Amino acid sequence: MKNSMCGRYSVAIRVKDKNNKASRVAxxxxxxxxxxxxxxxxxxxxxxVTGDKPDQLQLFSWGLVPHWSTDLTPRNKPPINARAETLLEKPSFRALITSKRCLVPANSFYEWRNTAAGKVPYRFLLQSEALVSFAGLWDTWADKHTGQVLNTFTIITTQANELVRPTHDRMPVLLTPEKEEAWLTTKAGYHTLHTLLQPFPAQEMKAYPVSALVNAVAHNTPALWLPAPEQGSLF
Incomplete structure (x- = not known):
């Protein structure tokens, strides 16, 4: 069983996204x-983008800290992902389904494929390279003693589609503009919302290997999107 985490992605506005007037996040x-x-x-x-402020872009910390949490020590790492299949089984997520859903804008996500030469990072994105949203949950934690307020989020994952599966058995839930609105605004219960939390069609996505520079979080440059030479290539 591979790690269930989606732990790296990218978000940047581009010309083609500016023309996508149907996308709230764009x-x-x-x-x-x-x-x-x-x-x-x-x-x-x-x-x-949260359901209670759908016309604002807010900056939240990635890694969910529930409002009822009492321990923020480093040993208790906040979950960066929530499995779609078990949302109702986890106290951290169950109460957020009806009231604290969010959209997480993204151009792509990265996963690492095991090869004979070691782990190779791959970039996964839409065929159109357009901006999408990951389905997410959020919460607000407040320190009763200092008044510190911390807004955090987690990304929901589902089973990998045929494109992602050779690299990883999980993938983020990707939402098209139509599903963005449904995820953000619907008043339906979990079982209706769950129909949105499905693998994105593989034929509408593409993937390619990228530079190992992505391995280090300190690297934040467009060069990370450049295709890396295929294994065995001289150029």
Missing amino acids: QLLEKYQLEARYNAAPPQLLPV
């Missing part, structure tokens, strides 16, 4: 002109 990213994140990782502050 319009908000263009409006706020946030710094591009080519190598987004926990616990960075990253853009999200």
Whole structure:
């Protein structure tokens, strides 16, 4: 069984996204002109759109800290992912389904494939290279003694589609503009929402190997999106 985590992704507004007027997140990213994140990782502050403020782009820390949590020590790492199949089984997620859903804007996500030469990072994105959203959950934690407030989020994952499966057995839930609205605004219960949490069609995605520079969180440059030479290639 492979690691169930999706732990790296990218988010940056591009010309083709600016023309995508149907996408709520694309319009908000263009409006706020946030710094591009080519190598987004926990616990960075990253853009999200919440159901209670659907016309704003907010910066939340990646890694969910439930409002009822009493221990923020490093040994208790906040979950960066939530499995779609078991959301109702986890106290951290169960109460958030009906009231605290969010969209996490993204251009792509990275996963590492085991090869004879070691682990090779791959970039997964839409065939159109357009911006999408990951389905997410969020919560607010407040320190009763200091008044510190911490807004955090987690990304929901589902079973990998045929494209992702050779590299990883999980993938983020990708939402098209139509499903963005349904995930953010619907008042339906979990069982209706669960129909949105399915693997994205493999034929509408593509993937390619990228530079090992992505392995280090400190690297945040468009060069991370450049294709790396295939194994065995001289160029």
